[in-house]
Amino acid sequence: MTTPISASPTADYYQTDFAASEFCDRRSRVYDAMKPDAIGVLRGMPASGAFDLFRQHNDFYYLCGLEVPHAYLLLDGRTRQTTLYLPPRDPHHERSEGRTLSADDAPALCQLSGVDHVQPLPALEHDLGQAVHVYTPRSPAEAYLACRDTLQHARRMIEADPWDGGPSLETRFENRLKELLPSARISDLSPILDALRLVKSATEVAVMRIAGKLTALAVTEAMRCTRPGLYEYQLAAVADYCFQVNGARGGGYRPIVASGDNIWNPHYYRNDAAVGASDWVLMDYAPDVRNYTSDIGRMWPVSGSYTPWQRELYGFMVDYHKVLLSLIRPGVTAAMIYREADQQLRPRVENTTWSRPSFRKAALEVLVYNRHLTHPVGMAVHDVGDYHEEPLRPGIVLALDPQLWIPDEKIYVRVEDTVVVTETGVENLTADAPLELVDVERVMQEPGLLAARPDLLL
16 A cells, blocks of 8 residues: 555545556546547546445546545546546534545645646536537446446346336436537547556556455355355355455455355355255355455365366366466467467367266367456456457456356356466466365365354354
8 A cells, every 4th residue: 555645634535555646647548548629527426325335436436536426527638637526515414424525625635636626516517618529438337346247237127117217327417418518529438448447557456466365365264164054145254254354345246155056157146045065165256445356266065075076177177277377478369378278278178088978078168168268357346448359468457267067967167366467477366265176175174264153153
């Protein structure tokens, strides 16, 4: 963590991971990508009305680091100056919940975030002036426990609901801009921000390194605590404890703790089944650490020892995972990595005496599947941007998530880590979680948190 820039009490209410210079650099790159006569304007997250901890949406946080509801940001490409707009201070509310940053804190906020001006919220309408070209994000704003694909799914459900069908926050904001600036051209800011967010800075990677360590810590502790009769949600609770006792906000997405037949659904979330002695567990859960998360996937036997068929399939996937990990480097495409992995492992797959023909068929299909470098990871678990068709670049963080399916037997196997492409290769951010089968079995023999206080389990 960096040291707060100012000794002002304002700094106590503002993030300390990113220096003002980093936000200035990000905004400068937005100016470079916009048309010279254009402005960019972003709406921050509104208050939720729940007893929750406010979390700013990712694009807004990326450009200024501010965690205040109903904030707005104006990037004026004509002057290359940025203005932050904040609601007025509410003394009555602050007496109950504590201080909230407002335009009264302008000098300190300019210093902390590097913005040029801080104004009261009503000034935004005037400052839009006679803008002729406006950029604003059209993609849904990701906040806590959300990423773009989940928000798009929710939007489709709303639009299909004959009793709802209301416009999104982004559409309502754009419509308001059109009312104020009827002759202005409106463009989508999301592609510009997506491209910037895809490649992480050294400071972003440092925060994600912490998230990766907490992810591995939590999954490892869940392994130790696993025993027949526990419920899936109890293993998720172990992870939540590991996250929050170390300062994370909570989960970066809802926990996937699947046992038995529940494993067949890759994004199973109910977590309400008791784990059986003959089951194995698939766990995929990571924290929200200062607005960044991670991603992981591990599978382990409830009994503490993999069965022969589990060892056969999961062992193969672990080996394939390690081969992919060894091949990730800058300057190559995902397709090149898959071809190189195929060349290494195809002779082994073809020469192995598999216990079932379906296992051999599934293993061969793994070698030709083209989405094992699954998705970007960052402020959202399914982060924005795309790297699948382009050579990998240092700073791209992705989920390395090879998967195997046997539909007729409803068998699904995967092993996942979050990795960052470096100048010379790759760094595994979740490497502390046991990967080798013998290491998983060893960890499962160690006492876990739940064994220390069994009286807490009703």
